[in-house]
Amino acid sequence: MTFEQLRDKKTLQIEEVLKKYLPKEEGYATRVMEAMNYSILAGGKRLRPMLMEETYRMFGGNEEIIEPFMAAIEMIHTYSLVHDDLPCMDNDEYRRGRKTTHTVYGEGMAVLAGDALLNYAFETACKAFSMTNDAAVIGKALTILAGKSGIYGMIGGQTADILAEESKPEEITQELLLYIHEHKTAALIQNAMMIGAVLGKADSKQVNIVEKIGYNIGIAFQIQDDILDITGTMETLGKPIGSDEKNGKVTYVSLNGMEKSREDVEKLSKEAVAMFDSLPGENEFLKDLVLHLINRNK
Secondary structure, X not given: OOHHHHHHHHHHHHHHHXXXXXXXXXXXXXXXXXXXXXXXXXXXXXXHHXXXXXXXXXXXXXXXXXXXXHXXXXXXXXXXXXXXXXXXXXXXXXXXXXXXXXXXXXHHHHHHHHHHHHHHHHHHHHHHHHHOOOHHHHHHHHHHHHHHHOOOOHHHHHHHHHHHHOOOHHHOOHHHHXXXXXHHHHHHHHHHHHHHHHHOOOOHHHHHHHHXXXXXXXXXXHHHHHHHHHHOOHHXXXXXXXXXXXXXXXXXXXXXXXXXXXXXXXXXXXXXXXXXXXXXXXXXXXHHHHHHHOOOOO
């Protein structure tokens, strides 16, 4: 089985996990539940739950306790996209090849759907308490889930990104851009992998290494995203290209140039793979997944 076939098989398995934890569309709040399910079932790479599960497997984990957290991390990622697409943010009409949530359900319902997905993510993750007698490890995983998603993680990065858009281009430094990428993008990847490590009973030193790996992957992933905004196509990406340039947004590519950006993606990704060697267990698919990120075209 090729890497692509194995990845596609794992993606389908993750889709089934997500469906198992989605809310039933019933009652007076049916509309927001429809919007939630529309948003999360719009497809995508399912990269974060995949990284979480594969890191968990690398540390020897083989129980269903990982599933509520896999669903939760994708709900958090999806809520961030729903809000990111809003007219007050990026005002995008397409995401993953189809209409964004606010264009289908209206702006108010999209805000509620994003809020609901964030809250429901923690409701879902808390279901793991009933799947183990080790409440402490679930608590530790929940702490990571909350911290990397909040003001010291993803929301902090989004805040800096909004403020950067209001600044003059010459005021955007490399330091600020890396802060934005680390918190807006890498934090959720760190989140996923660290939770996988914690639930797999990794020690604190190992979790710290996983956090560094997640940083490298996240920064490389975001730089590649900036590259694709220039080199990609609407058909391939499923969303409009050139939006960064159209909005006058300073990106890693506009600050560093295309050649250095490509070099940094490869450097960061290879460093991440090398760090896996200091960890116990083997997971060749996980390494291949990281390497394929540098060559993705969507």
